[in-house]
Amino acid sequence: MTFAPPATTVRPLSGPDELPLFQRLTYVLDHELADDLATGRRRPEWMWVALRGDRLLGRIAWWTGQPGSAPQALDFFDLDDTLPVAEREVVGKQLLETAVASVVPAGSPRPEYGRYVPPDWREDPAAREAVETRIRVMEASGARMLVERLRLEWREGTPVPTDAGRLRFRPVTGREDLLALMTPVMEGTLDAHGLDDLASGLSAREAARKHYDEDFAGLSTPREWWRIAELPDGSPVGFVVPARNNYHPMISYIGVLPEHRGHGYIDDILAEGTRVLAAQGVDRIRAATDLGNVPMARSFERLGYVNFERAFNMVWDRP
Structure with missing residues (x-):
């Protein structure tokens, strides 16, 4: 007898109480999720998961800066990086297309996808594989790369720049x-x-x-x-x-x-x-x-x- 793995289920969160399920995968914006849900910048129906039994294979979510409006950005898209790359891509495509069909009204433009990555992601083999897998899934859905950006920070203790007096x-x-x-x-x-x-x-x-x-x-x-x-x-x-x-x-x-x-x-x-x-x-x-x-x-x-x-x-x- 051969064993058949459980089918993959793709669905939105049933409510804010499922946030711990969503957070079984990690991303640098996780600490913002609870407050975003409380203020309406996110909605449970904009937060989707791909499950195999009780194992979280992937998650995706949209955000808005204006509560009550349509989603403005796709900013969470995480996959279980312990899965083989080919399987990750299959799960990612299923999750993306199923969630988009529900969250984005038919005929409306898809909100831009943004992802924060380590500054040395190209030099780190694991980080590069994770980033490029997501890019391939997005490209398969018709997306194109617009830009890569530097994220910068001035920190307390850094000298405050003086006025040169020219302007x-x-x-x-x-x-x-x-x-x-x-x-x-x-x-x-x-x-x-x-x-x-x-x-x-x-x-x-x-x-x-x-x-x-x-x-x-x-x-x-x-x-x-x-x-x-x-x-x-x-x-x-x-x-x-x-x-x-x-x-x-x-x-x-x-x-x-x-x-x-x-x-x-x-x-x-x-x-x-x-x-x-x-x-x-x-x-x-x-x-x-x-x-x-x-x-x-x-x-x-x-x-x-x-x-x-x-x-x-x-x-x-x-x-």
Whole structure:
């Protein structure tokens, strides 16, 4: 008599009480799950598991920064890495497609997939295999890699950057004040999300509005923290949006106008954003920049930010 292993069951959580089941696999965002469920940033019906008997083979979950809205991001996708790679891929495809069919309304765009990974994931064979397995599953479903990013952190005890005196800074006065600068910053941008928006047919103004509405909606900190950088004669040079999201103080957005690039002003503007947050007594400031945006990455490094993690983002070009 041959033994047939139990079939794989794919289903959503029945409620918050099943969170311990979901947490049998691990990821760096696990500590946020309970509060996200309590505040509505996650829902049990957005959190799915693949089970064989009582063994957790995989899990997947979506998130929103605006409770009550549709899911905005796919940010959990974990597989039991003790399974053979081929079996992991089969389980992953079944879990992904079954959950997507239920969570994402038919005909709607699939939310972007984001994953945090170790900074040396390519050099660590186990980490590389785990990352590449997930990428293959996503690609099989029609997703493509958009960007790999550096995740950076300024830590308490790092010297607070001083003001070089080349620029003066004023608070942003309103949405249009900032959009007027975000629009030209789209010219020659190295940001993959901005480039993707422009490639999709959006104008620079439309792309700027999209970033403003999507990136800043969940920021609860005062807009008086947001800064526009000017030359002594009042000419705008760029801007920075220091803020706090639901989890961390952060540099949410930063930009230099095309005509002022190449003069090192990015350091002055990042320094101002860092000073604004450091003055609040924070113990860390988070930031991120695309791996290909070398000038921005070097500016963060010069100001004492350390690369503690990487992230990659994948998108679907069709529903």
